[in-house]
Amino acid sequence: MLTIPYLSPEDEAQCVQDGGWAKEKFARNRGFKIATDRRKPSYGDWVVLSDLDEIPRRSFLETVKAPDPGTDIGRRLLEGFPESDGDVFKLGCRFYYYSYEYRHRGDWYGPVLVRYCDPASPIFARPKSDPYPRLSRIQHIMEDDWSHAGQRLREQRVEDTPSFDDQCYHCTWCLSNITQVTRKMHSYSHTEHSQELYTKRRWILDHFSHGIDLFERSGEIYDYIEDNQDLPQYVRNNSARFSYMLRRKGLANAGFTDVDPIHPLSE
Incomplete structure (x- = not known):
């Protein structure tokens, strides 16, 4: 069974006083940096950055692991093809609220797929005057290392970043x-x-x-x-x-496990 390690940044307390948004950005940056330090990727490895409630489709991840140049996704991921879109992609999610019964009108583009490149690698020094300027290059986002890459990647505008539509699920408030x-x-x-x-x-x-x-x-x-x-x-x-x-519609306790379905207003 796949296990997901839980990593807690030791210096988290320094950003708490700055409010929720600062804490959220800090968690993404530190988490991404710790993860790439612990499991050092190699050049060309694909890394997914997503929140806990953003779940990429298994079929998509399998395609990313072994891209087939005979498919649209494969050609867009592989370097050297005219259809290649570079190093950074947004993932479009089917967007649900409360449960997988209620689909939000409009999809969600939060997760990011990025091709890893070590800043110390000569490949990383590829000039920004790229012969293919339309490509989304990791160098265009990175500054020096991966310390603040998590939030910078997250903040990439959908309009400015290639995307793969309908390749993940986002179920928010599904508590x-x-x-x-x-x-x-x-x-x-x-x-x-x-x-x-x-x-x-x-x-x-x-x-x-x-x-x-x-x-x-x-x-x-x-x-x-x-x-x-x-x-x-x-x-x-x-x-x-x-x-x-999976089921909340019409239930007196709205499916909550800590609410009595017979007396839902009793605390």
């Missing part, structure tokens, strides 16, 4: 218990969402159960998909364990 929902509201970067109304038990249950935006944002619309089968394989194979990700 197993209601306590996690209120804790997230008080701790994550969007401090404007930390309002008393949004933490009310009845409000949370009603919005999660009916696929309504929790924060009353205009334009945030989620379409209900009955019996959605386009799921991450691990979720599909463990449907009982992840039932809260």
